[in-house]
Amino acid sequence: MARDDETGEISVNAGSRCADCPLATCEGLRQPPPDLRGWIAAFRQGEAQFLRGEQVITQGARPRNLYTVLSGILMRTRLLEDGRRQIINFMFPGDFIGLQAALDDEMSHSVEAVTSATLCVFPRDRFFDLVTSQPRLSFDLTWLAAHEEAALEEHIVSLGQRNARERMAALAVFLVQRAIDTGFAPGGVLAMTVTQGQIADMLGLSLVHTNRTLQALRRMGLVDWTLTSIRIPDMVAARDFAGIESSALASPRPYI
Structure with missing residues (x-):
C-alpha cells in the first residue's frame, strides 16, 4: 500500500536510481540528456507503489x-x-500526473491504478524551480500537456461524432499503441483487466x-x-475504421 492508513499521505521509498530508470529501455520514449537526468535525480523524492x-x-x-509513471x-x-x-x-509509463488541474486548486478528478503501478514522486511545491531553472524540461512538460489535449480532443470527437463501434475501435487503438510504445504489449497484445462497466464509463x-x-x-x-x-x-x-490519423499517435514522447 502506498498510502499511510493513519495520515493518508503517500508512502515514498528510495526506489531505483535515476541512472537505472526503467523508462530508459522504452523505445517509445525520448530519453533526457545526462545533465537533465542528474537534475531530475536531485528533484525527485523517491518512488511510491500502488496496488x-x-x-x-x-x-x-x-x-x-507530482508523479511520473514508471510502470503500470x-x-x-x-x-x-x-x-x-x-x-x-x-x-x-512516462506520463506525468498532477498538472491536469491548477497547482493551487483542488483536483477536479481522481487517478486510480488499473494495474499495480510504480510512480516516481516529485514535490509539488518545487515545481516552479523546475520551470525557472530548466527550460528544456518546461518545454517537455508543455509538449506532454499539448499531446494530452490532442488525445482528449480525439476522445471528444468519439463521444460526439463516432458511432459505438468506431468509439470502441478508437479507444482500443489508443490503448494498444501506447502499450506497444512503452513495452506493455509484447506481441501486440495488451494484458490489461478492463471491465465492460469501465469501457461503458469511458465511451458513454x-x-x-x-x-x-x-x-x-x-x-x-x-x-x-x-x-x-x-x-x-x-x-x-482498426485505425482506418475509427478514422484516426496516424499523427494522433506520434512518438517518441519525452518524460521527466
Whole structure:
C-alpha cells in the first residue's frame, strides 16, 4: 500500500536510481540528456507503489506531489454527485500526473491504478524551480500537456461524432499503441483487466450496448477485447475504421 492508513499521505521509498530508470529501455520514449537526468535525480523524492484499484489522487484533494509513471497503467476519472463516473483517459509509463488541474486548486478528478503501478514522486511545491531553472524540461512538460489535449480532443470527437463501434475501435487503438510504445504489449497484445462497466464509463455507452459492440468488433476481425486483454490483428485497418490519423499517435514522447 502506498498510502499511510493513519495520515493518508503517500508512502515514498528510495526506489531505483535515476541512472537505472526503467523508462530508459522504452523505445517509445525520448530519453533526457545526462545533465537533465542528474537534475531530475536531485528533484525527485523517491518512488511510491500502488496496488490495482488504489487511488493516487483523490478528487477534491490538494495533493502534495507530482508523479511520473514508471510502470503500470492508471486511469483518470471524474465522479458526479449522483455517483455516475466518467473515465477521462488512461495513463502509461512516462506520463506525468498532477498538472491536469491548477497547482493551487483542488483536483477536479481522481487517478486510480488499473494495474499495480510504480510512480516516481516529485514535490509539488518545487515545481516552479523546475520551470525557472530548466527550460528544456518546461518545454517537455508543455509538449506532454499539448499531446494530452490532442488525445482528449480525439476522445471528444468519439463521444460526439463516432458511432459505438468506431468509439470502441478508437479507444482500443489508443490503448494498444501506447502499450506497444512503452513495452506493455509484447506481441501486440495488451494484458490489461478492463471491465465492460469501465469501457461503458469511458465511451458513454450502456452495458448492453458495450457488450454488443465488443462482439461486433470481434466478428469483424478488428478488435479482440476480453476482460483481461486487448488484441488488434491489423492496427492499420482498426485505425482506418475509427478514422484516426496516424499523427494522433506520434512518438517518441519525452518524460521527466
